[in-house]
Amino acid sequence: MSKPTLDRADVMKKLMAVRGDALAIAGLGSPVWDIASSDHKPENFYLWGGMGCAVSMGLGCAMAQRGRNVWVVTGDGEALMGVGSFATVAAQRPSNLAVIVLDNEHYGETGMQQAATSHGTDIAAMAKGAGIPNTMTVTDEAGVDALAAALQSGPLPMVAVVKVAATKPNLVLPSRDGVYLKNRFRQAVLGATEAMHQS
Amino acid sequence: MADAWTVEAHRLLKKHGIKTVGYVPDAGLTDLINACDADNDIKAVVMTTEEEGIGLSSGAWLGGEKAAVLMQSSGVGNTVNAIASIVSSCQFPLFMIVTMRGQYGESNPWQIPMGQATAPVLRSLGVRVYEVDTVEDALGAIENGLKMAFVSNAAVAVLIGQKLIGAKSFIADVAEEVSHV
Numbered sequence A: 001m002s003k004p005t006l007d008r009a010d011v012m013k014k015l016m017a018v019r020g021d022a023l024a025i026a027g028l029g030s031p032v033w034d035i036a037s038s039d040h041k042p043e044n045f046y047l048w049g050g051m052g053c054a055v056s057m058g059l060g061c062a063m064a065q066r067g068r069n070v071w072v073v074t075g076d077g078e079a080l081m082g083v084g085s086f087a088t089v090a091a092q093r094p095s096n097l098a099v100i101v102l103d104n105e106h107y108g109e110t111g112m113q114q115a116a117t118s119h120g121t122d123i124a125a126m127a128k129g130a131g132i133p134n135t136m137t138v139t140d141e142a143g144v145d146a147l148a149a150a151l152q153s154g155p156l157p158m159v160a161v162v163k164v165a166a167t168k169p170n171l172v173l174p175s176r177d178g179v180y181l182k183n184r185f186r187q188a189v190l191g192a193t194e195a196m197h198q199s
Numbered sequence B: 001m002a003d004a005w006t007v008e009a010h011r012l013l014k015k016h017g018i019k020t021v022g023y024v025p026d027a028g029l030t031d032l033i034n035a036c037d038a039d040n041d042i043k044a045v046v047m048t049t050e051e052e053g054i055g056l057s058s059g060a061w062l063g064g065e066k067a068a069v070l071m072q073s074s075g076v077g078n079t080v081n082a083i084a085s086i087v088s089s090c091q092f093p094l095f096m097i098v099t100m101r102g103q104y105g106e107s108n109p110w111q112i113p114m115g116q117a118t119a120p121v122l123r124s125l126g127v128r129v130y131e132v133d134t135v136e137d138a139l140g141a142i143e144n145g146l147k148m149a150f151v152s153n154a155a156v157a158v159l160i161g162q163k164l165i166g167a168k169s170f171i172a173d174v175a176e177e178v179s180h181v
Helices: A008-016 A030-039 A054-064 A076-081 A085-092 A123-130 A141-153 A178-190 A192-196 B004-015 B027-037 B051-062 B073-090 B109-124 B135-151
Strands: A023-026 A044-046 A070-075 A097-103 A134-138 A158-163 B018-023 B043-046 B066-072 B094-099 B128-132 B155-160
Touching: A008 A030, A008 A097, A008 A141, A023 A030, A023 A054, A030 A044, A030 A070, A030 A097, A044 A178, A054 A070, A054 A076, A054 A085, A054 A097, A054 B018, A054 B043, A054 B051, A070 A076, A076 A097, A076 A123, A085 A097, A085 A123, A085 B043, A085 B051, A097 A123, A123 A134, A123 A158, A134 A141, A141 A158, A178 A192, A178 B051, A178 B073, B004 B018, B004 B027, B004 B135, B018 B027, B018 B051, B027 B043, B027 B066, B027 B094, B051 B066, B051 B073, B051 B094, B066 B073, B073 B094, B073 B109, B073 B155, B094 B135, B109 B128, B109 B155, B128 B135, B135 B155
Parallel strands: A023 A044, A023 A070, A070 A097, A097 A158, A134 A158, B018 B043, B018 B066, B066 B094, B094 B155, B128 B155
Antiparallel strands: none
């Protein structure tokens, strides 16, 4: 297997250019810095913990916000920890949920230890096996363009694995205050009154 | 006929605007899961592990909806880091109904350690725990737990005891005949 060559910052720039009004959940680790550096706004929820929960969180959000797309952007280690969530998503078939796995085949936040994806584990195949109807693996620029198009045209749900180089990301850090991030997101999505005085 | 507490529990979930119910099945939850599944106003989501329920519930809240999570006591062990890291750090509301094993009249010794640990583990995470053994107490805890969770951004677990739901009988529940080797 050849080493991934795509630059994660370039990938994120291209994908975020077609984001529209999609809501974004960032999985623990580099995807938090990736989204913060490429498209920081209130409609982003950054997971500073809870490894393995990004996809289930995206599912809950997508089921509550049927009229908007929800993008989960996460890493290969985070996705593997909650890999059963692909089956849970497949059973619900939310037509507004996209999962983008930036797969650098390593645990980037803990010292770049090799992940199972370094040894042949294929997350797109796992998602397909879980019953996700639309899966893809992206390894080059043309693939990134195809993914950007698919994110706009669907069909969703989809799981896209983007093989990216194991480089250090730009450390653009959003707030670490979970209560603030939660309320900021809800206010942006629901409006101030509904966000703070739910019935 | 459905278990007495589950008919009212389902009504309370609806009354408090629960739109999504994530569950990992348990025998004691069968009637409540079936009631949610048959209800067009509630999306019943079968999960592969209880931890997903914490993500699902928090994600629903981000999107402006209320979710509840149903599980067996063993499943509480699978939720620990998600509750601590996500629910506590962000003060997400969380409402769980947990049916107990390993607590009263248990026939499977492997269920007993986690059954004994369930309440203290939840309390150590800052979850408000209501242990109930009667229909009346269960419904009171569910009603008030739902209020606390979603009005006060609290994490609440109602533990339904085996005095109420009964201890699982292998002979009655699993097979027509049981033999031992």
